[in-house]
Amino acid sequence: MLQTIRENSQGIIAKAIVGLIIVTFALFGVESLIGLANSEKAPAEVNGEEISTMDLQRGVELQRRQILSQMGENADPAAIDEVGLRRVELNRLIEQQVLLQSAQDQGLYVSEQMIDQLIVAEPAFQGEDGRFDRNQFEAVLRNQGLTPLMYRDQLRKALLTAQERGAYYLSAFATPAQAEQLALLAAQTRDIDWVRFAFDDALAEIEITPEQLQERYDAERERFMTDAQVVLSYVELNQADFADPNSVSEADLRSAYEQELVRFSAEEERRAAHILFTLDDASEADVRKLVADVRARIVAGDLSFAEAAAQYSDDPGSAAVGGDLGFNGRGVFAGPFEDTLFAMQAGELSEPVRSKFGYHLIQLDEVRATEPPSFAERKPVLQAELAASAAEANYVEALERLADLSFSSADLQVPAEELGLEIKQTEAFAQSGGASDITTNAKVLRVAFSTELLDEALNSAPVELSRERAVVVRVHEAIPARQQSLEEVRVQLDAELRQELAASRLKERTDALAEKLVQGEPLEQLVAGLQWNVADDVARDAGSMPLEVNRAAFEMPRPAGDKASIKSIAMQNGDHLLVRVRAVHTPEQVDEQLVEQLQQSLIGREANFSYGAHVQGLKASAEIERN
Structure with missing residues (x-):
């Protein structure tokens, strides 16, 4: 050959x-x-520059990790919308690329020395001594899936875009006159009256005729088509069913307890109090002198430790209780603090101790030792743990068996018999979901309305509802969409029409009353038994009246002379109100500090608006191609 x-x-x-x-x-x-x-296209191009698949995958994975950490211990990766996450991250990378190109076009630059300084000054990369720690730096980056070079590149990009953003924020301005006018408006008060007309009273007066129902039904027949639905048959595998604490042998329990004893050490717990002196803007020498002076006063008996903590400690959590930290074992405090604490004798006051938080004075109040629990105390817990461990292994094995059986079987009968499972049925549900935890599960919904199950009548592969539960489903009954009759939707239509007519008539009534009140007719003569709710000198968003009343009153024009300003408004619950503004009171002057704060707020708003418009303009003019 x-x-x-x-x-x-x-x-x-x-x-x-x-x-x-x-x-x-x-x-x-x-x-x-x-x-x-491997000619796979880049996910997107911005003005001819590609956004790499690697950058997109890295960003998606970072966002995914953050979401899972926010979910806590019971995080379910399947609950994350991977498609939506990818879309959001791609949009972020596109915007970042647009801003980078804009910064580069303007000749903006970030030196390597500046990046070095920022990295060295970052607290997350510093050790216990407050200095940059290379090992700490690399460990933090590894947790984020980054290398030092990748992090430097990200930092460089962030600094470049921040320069342009900073230019907008530093050049934005607002005049003192604008801020003063805003302050005067904020301090303005009004004399307000209001009266309520209940929606329920209007609703009680409405009657709907059969002709009205038929007319609405005929006009909106397409709205009364049902969704296609399915009824599923399913078998469920639950890890909890495999847990049998009684099957755990005494020998296994004794062995597990002996292993615990080996790991357990009779650790001391120490009750201590401390006084924290942070550096802030003071020099380290000044802080050390203060710590030494306070310690000398405590030793001399001029101050008790608790009094010194209340007066000098910068730890708000413990200062109010005399610096007390309670009982703690090893592994709770930072290195130098813990080393000092566990080297002290009860009743001893430490020398000044330096940590990354500042300087500490530590007083050890009491020492107590912990003892290992007895076998009888630990037996129920160990029994449950060993049973759960065995259950997990058996569950995984059964899940693999269920996958094989469901694939090779024409129905669920064989998997159910082989694994001792019960065949159950769901309620009828549409693609929007049902009422049970199974029929609301996104993965079940995708499978239930798939071609394989609907058209080919196959069993699904196992669908994991959680880490401990899985189901195999098949379509028991497919219910096509159909037109509902008028009788089926009569109650719904009747309620809708009554609501609409009541709201319409109530609005017409209050609008007509408002016009007559503007013309000078008194409310008491227009509607017998009604009186205004009166409130004088009311500030914005005051809680003495419904919020809708307050906001409407401050949006209404000033009264013209002796003629009040009147308006009809609808509330969220359907009630209607008549609101009357009798007078507007504006202070002659306002606090200068408030004016300065409002001026800064206006500058921030102007900067946000200007920079946001700039970003939108850049994106609109860029040639962006998504693949």
Whole structure:
């Protein structure tokens, strides 16, 4: 065979092909051939510059980790919308690329020295001594899935875009006159009256005729089509069913307890109090002198430790209780603090101790030792743990068996018999979901309305509802969409029409009353038994009246002379109100500090608006191609 290959490779065509390969390697490298097989397009291009798949995957994974950490111990990765997460991250990368290109076009620059300084000054990368720790730096980055070079690149990009953003924020302005006018408006008060007309009273007066129902039904027949629904048959595998504490042997329990004893050490717990002196803007020498002075006063009896903690400690959590930290074992406090605490004798006051938080004075009040629990105390817990461990292994094995059986069976009967499971049925539900935890599960919904189950009548693969539960489903009954009759929707239509008519008539009534009140007719003569709710000198968002009343009153125009300003408004619960503003009171002057705060707020708003408009403009003018 090798001889045949050798003979055929001597021809002119073979030599020409080999020559082309050599030229390609020389000019473009081996990647030119590999790239032909892996010519996957970049996720997006911005003005001809690609956003790499690696950057997108890294960003999605980082967001995914953050979401899972926020979910806590019971985090379910399946609950994360991976498609939505990818879309959000891609949009972020596109915007970042647009802003980077804008910064580069303007010649903005970040030096390597600046990046070095920021990294060294970052507290997360510093050790107990407050200095940059290379090992700490690399460990933090590893947890985020980054290398030092990747982090530097991210930091450089962030600094570049921050320069342009900073230019907008530093150039935004607002005049003192604007801030003063806003302050005067904020301090304004009004004399307000209001009266309520209940929606329920209007609703009680409405009667709907059969003709009205038929007319609405005929006009909106398409709205009364039911959704296609399915009823599922399913078998469920639950890890909890495999847990049998009674099956755990006494020998296994004794062995587990002995292992615990080996791991357990009779650790001391120490009750201590401390006084924290932070550095803040003070020099380290000044803080050390203060700590030494306070310690000398405590030793001399001029101050008790509790009094000193209340007066000097910068730890708000313990200062109010004399610096008391309660009982704690090892592993709770930072290194130097813990080393000092566990080297002290009861009743002893430490020398000043330096930690990353500042300087501490520590007083050890009491020492107590913990004893290992007895076998009888630990037995129920160990029994449950060992049973759960065995259950997990049996559950995984059964899940694999269920997958094989459901794939090879024409129905659920065989998997149910083989694994001792009960075949159950769901309620009828649409693609929007049902009422049970199974029929609201997104993965079950996708499978239930898939072609394989609806058209081919197959069993599904096991669908994991959680880490301990899984189901295999098949369509028991498919219920097509249909037109509902008028009788089926009569109650719904009647309620809708009554609500609409009541709201319409109530609005017409209050609008008409408002017009008559503007013309000068008194409310008491227009509607017998009604009186205004009166409130004078009311501030904005005051809690002495419904919020809708207050906000409407401050949106209404000033009264013209003696003529009050009147308006009809609808509330969220359907009630309608008549609101009257009798007078507006504006203070002659306002607090200068408030004016300064409002001026800064206006500057921030202007900067946000200007920069946001700039970003939108850049994105609108950029050539963005999503693949």
